[in-house]
Amino acid sequence: MKARQKRLIFVLLGVVAVVGASFLITKAMQGNLAYLYAPEAVLAGEVPTGKVIRLGGLVKEGSLQRSDTKLEARFVVTDNRGHEVTVVTNKILPDLFKEGKSSVSRGILKEGVFYAEEVLAKHDANYMPKEVTDILKKEHTPTTKTIGETK
Amino acid sequence: MIPEVGHFALILALAVAIIQAIFPLLGVQLAKPQWIALAKPTAHVQFMLLAIAFTCLVYAFVSDDFSVKLAASHSNTQMPTIYKVSAVWGNHEGSLLLWAFVLSAWGMLVSIFSRSIPAVMLARVISVMGFVGIGFLLFMIMTSNPFERLAFPPAEGRTLNPLLQDPGLAIHPPMLYMGYVGFSVAFAFAIAAMLGSKLDAAWARWARPWTNVAWVFLTGGITLGSWWAYYELGWGGWWFWDPVENASLLPWLVGTALIHSLAVTEKRAAFKSWTVLLAIFAFSLSLLGTFLVRSGVLTSVHSFAADPKRGLFVLMFLGVVIGASLTLYAARAPKLQSTGRFELVSREVGLLVNNIALITITATVLLGTLYPLIIDALGMGKISVGPPYFNSITIPLATVLFTMMGVGLFLRWKNDSPERLIKILRIPAIMALVVAVVLPLLILPEFKWRAVLGLLLASWIAFTALLWFSGQGRSPFKKPLATWGATLAHLGMAVTITGITLTSMYSVENDVRLVANKAGYVVGDYEFKFINIENHTGKNYKAIRATVDVFQNGQPLTTLHPEKRDYGPGTMPMTEAGIDGGFTRDLFVALGEPLGDNAWSFRIYHKPFVRWIWLGGILMALGGLLAAFDGRYRRTRKIFLKDKAKRVAA
Numbered sequence: 035m036k037a038r039q040k041r042l043i044f045v046l047l048g049v050v051a052v053v054g055a056s057f058l059i060t061k062a063m064q065g066n067l068a069y070l071y072a073p074e075a076v077l078a079g080e081v082p083t084g085k086v087i088r089l090g091g092l093v094k095e096g097s098l099q100r101s102d103t104k105l106e107a108r109f110v111v112t113d114n115r116g117h118e119v120t121v122v123t124n125k126i127l128p129d130l131f132k133e134g135k136s137s138v139s140r141g142i143l144k145e146g147v148f149y150a151e152e153v154l155a156k157h158d159a160n161y162m163p164k165e166v167t168d169i170l171k172k173e174h175t176p177t178t179k180t181i182g183e184t185k
Numbered sequence: 186m187i188p189e190v191g192h193f194a195l196i197l198a199l200a201v202a203i204i205q206a207i208f209p210l211l212g213v214q215l216a217k218p219q220w221i222a223l224a225k226p227t228a229h230v231q232f233m234l235l236a237i238a239f240t241c242l243v244y245a246f247v248s249d250d251f252s253v254k255l256a257a258s259h260s261n262t263q264m265p266t267i268y269k270v271s272a273v274w275g276n277h278e279g280s281l282l283l284w285a286f287v288l289s290a291w292g293m294l295v296s297i298f299s300r301s302i303p304a305v306m307l308a309r310v311i312s313v314m315g316f317v318g319i320g321f322l323l324f325m326i327m328t329s330n331p332f333e334r335l336a337f338p339p340a341e342g343r344t345l346n347p348l349l350q351d352p353g354l355a356i357h358p359p360m361l362y363m364g365y366v367g368f369s370v371a372f373a374f375a376i377a378a379m380l381g382s383k384l385d386a387a388w389a390r391w392a393r394p395w396t397n398v399a400w401v402f403l404t405g406g407i408t409l410g411s412w413w414a415y416y417e418l419g420w421g422g423w424w425f426w427d428p429v430e431n432a433s434l435l436p437w438l439v440g441t442a443l444i445h446s447l448a449v450t451e452k453r454a455a456f457k458s459w460t461v462l463l464a465i466f467a468f469s470l471s472l473l474g475t476f477l478v479r480s481g482v483l484t485s486v487h488s489f490a491a492d493p494k495r496g497l498f499v500l501m502f503l504g505v506v507i508g509a510s511l512t513l514y515a516a517r518a519p520k521l522q523s524t525g526r527f528e529l530v531s532r533e534v535g536l537l538v539n540n541i542a543l544i545t546i547t548a549t550v551l552l553g554t555l556y557p558l559i560i561d562a563l564g565m566g567k568i569s570v571g572p573p574y575f576n577s578i579t580i581p582l583a584t585v586l587f588t589m590m591g592v593g594l595f596l597r598w599k600n601d602s603p604e605r606l607i608k609i610l611r612i613p614a615i616m617a618l619v620v621a622v623v624l625p626l627l628i629l630p631e632f633k634w635r636a637v638l639g640l641l642l643a644s645w646i647a648f649t650a651l652l653w654f655s656g657q658g659r660s661p662f663k664k665p666l667a668t669w670g671a672t673l674a675h676l677g678m679a680v681t682i683t684g685i686t687l688t689s690m691y692s693v694e695n696d697v698r699l700v701a702n703k704a705g706y707v708v709g710d711y712e713f714k715f716i717n718i719e720n721h722t723g724k725n726y727k728a729i730r731a732t733v734d735v736f737q738n739g740q741p742l743t744t745l746h747p748e749k750r751d752y753g754p755g756t757m758p759m760t761e762a763g764i765d766g767g768f769t770r771d772l773f774v775a776l777g778e779p780l781g782d783n784a785w786s787f788r789i790y791h792k793p794f795v796r797w798i799w800l801g802g803i804l805m806a807l808g809g810l811l812a813a814f815d816g817r818y819r820r821t822r823k824i825f826l827k828d829k830a831k832r833v834a835a
Contacts, residue, residue, distance in 0.1 A: 051545045066574040070567040105698045126777035129758040
């Protein structure tokens with residue numbers, strides 16, 4: 035095979051790989067990226083319903099309730115500035131899940147209630163996810179404004 | 186006193202690394218044989234000094250010397266000795282020392298097993314490894330001294346993260362590091378060959394066994410990590426697409442491409458510049474992995490305390506390594522004329538497709554791993570890229586790769602005819618199809634297309650590997666180790682794919698509420714009955730332990746004891762799963778939380794064929810090991826001389 039033909043094969047294979055990969059990536063990125071929202075953004079109606087998102091904040095003191103017959107648990111996520119969202123989950127809560135501590139839940143918002151498929155807690159005794167710290171630190175600038183716009 | 190010896194040895198090691206990096210290289214340039222001759226002794230002294238430093242640190246941990254800050258904050262007198270030792274690398278500073286120590290060990294091994302390598306080449310290789318060593322030693326001495334002392338030593342140390350108090354995890358990091366750092370050898374060979382402008386088949390032949398061994402360790406390390414995540418993280422997953430897991434997968438993917446590309450460069454003198462590029466990337470991705478893990482930019486179970494200064498240093502180091510080697514590459518690559526000619530249907534093109542598939546997977550995984558960081562840095566919000574992204578991308582790409590894995594074995598170098606191939610491959614293709622369709626109908630609970638696809642690819646790889654092996658003439662025990670190795674590695678992949686397919690498609694996972702001595706939970710033929718909860722005390726922890734009786738078809742099968750452990754103040758509670766392992770299925774019970782009225786939450790899994798995932802990993806590593814010890818590499822001296830004679834004649 036001549037050098038030029040060989041180069042052509044390299045280029046073609048490269049193009050096929052790049053096109054294929056970009057196609058797969060764009061397809062995979064649709065719906066598989068979970069943005070993080072603060073309770074404030076949920077109340078402001080910035081969160082798309084029926085789409086998987088993440089909700090971060092503190093678990094409100096005294097808000098954890100358990101069902102007597104099912105695994106179901108309910109708790110309230112707050113940003114300590116009066117914005118609160120109720121979370122419902124049928125999953126085991128993680129070891130480090132505690133009232134008054136931070137948590138990030140992944141799930142879907144439906145009629146103002148957040149149905150979580152997965153609940154994560156901070157994963158070290160002295161560590162809080164940086165993302166949640168940012169939510170709690172934000173005074174009044176809505177973090178999530180930009181998120182809503184990029185969507 | 187001992188810690189000071191260690192610290193001093195570390196500083197001396199830096200001094201030696203500087204000599205090791207500069208003199209042999211300059212010696213080659215200025216034709217000074219004495220300087221070139223420094224390569225071997227400096228590599229040996231470097232290894233001894235770092236061995237001393239490392240031993241001193243281990244001693245500080247084992248002897249509970251809490252005046253050493255590192256020991257005080259990661260070890261205590263209550264811990265079993267094995268975990269005191271593994272605590273040495275269960276933290277930032279210690280793991281860096283391990284990195285540097287492993288690097289020096291590789292350097293020494295290269296200098297010992299280098300009789301077939303000309304002194305000039307060896308000098309360059311050792312010198313490149315010296316430069317890498319300088320980077321890591323400077324990093325340690327400037328930002329993270331493992332021997333830092335405390336003016337007021339505490340009577341008792343804190344504790345090692347309980348997650349890491351596990352025998353698997355005691356050897357997981359050293360293995361992974363042997364792999365990461367091992368790619369520095371292939372990298373050093375590539376750079377040395379470029380420096381000498383002599384990218385002939387010889388460098389590839391020298392680099393091959395080293396690359397194989399590094400790959401073996403990386404494969405073993407990843408397999409072990411996955412196994413540990415399964416039983417120790419407590420929630421029964423074997424791969425989470427966690428950024429740090431990805432960081433170890435990336436060099437593995439490129440390393441796999443490198444192993445195959447080196448074969449083409451060695452045997453056919455083709456893909457020369459591509460192979461060099463892969464060697465650079467494999468090592469760069471190892472460094473990137475270290476950066477991602479150690480800088481704390483990622484939130485992960487693996488990240489230690491974040492310190493921006495450290496992250497910046499590793500990032501700069503990474504920039505220097507990649508920048509310098511790519512600059513050299515840009516200068517030298519145009520001269521690399523690949524001489525081997527080949528046609529469209531040939532083993533060369535087969536391996537090229539394999540390489541492109543691997544690199545594309547690498548690129549997409551890298552993108553998914555870094556994307557949240559990039560988006561956050563640009564202030565565009567905080568996102569997470571979940572497993573569905575990685576799954577939906579890797580599965581189609583891997584399908585291409587796995588199909589080629591079977592074809593590639595039978596392709597002839599240079600030129601092959603499609604008709605011949607189809608004739609040979611018909612048989613394994615039909616056999617694979619039969620297995621993939623019949624097996625699910627016979628033994629699996631439900632017919633699923635994705636399972637058929639997975640089984641088809643796995644059995645295709647297995648049948649082609651076996652057919653290829655049997656077609657290699659000669660009796661099995663006279664075949665070269667490389668043939669054994671390739672067959673085993675391919676079979677290992679088939680086993681892993683089978684495990685992944687069946688576990689992913691047919692696992693039953695449920696979070697349930699169980700009341701003590703009440704009705705159990707039924708999964709298929711199995712029933713899980715919660716009996717009671719007791720307190721239990723271990724060597725350095727307190728635990729709540731549940732007793733769960735498991736019945737199969739009404740007959741008592743086994744009793745599992747999932748636990749929740751508390752390793753004392755300042756640590757997080759640990760979930761220790763109760764697992765009944767088996768060749769064809771695992772039963773897995775993890776204890777959740779008390780729900781009141783004798784009720785507890787449990788996570789119950791039935792995972793078919795999950796062990797095959799790791800079994801395949803072991804087979805792959807074994808295959809790589811066999812290939813690395815192929816007799817051919819011991820005869821390289823002769824081949825090298827022949828090459829030389831040929832060149833002279835030409």
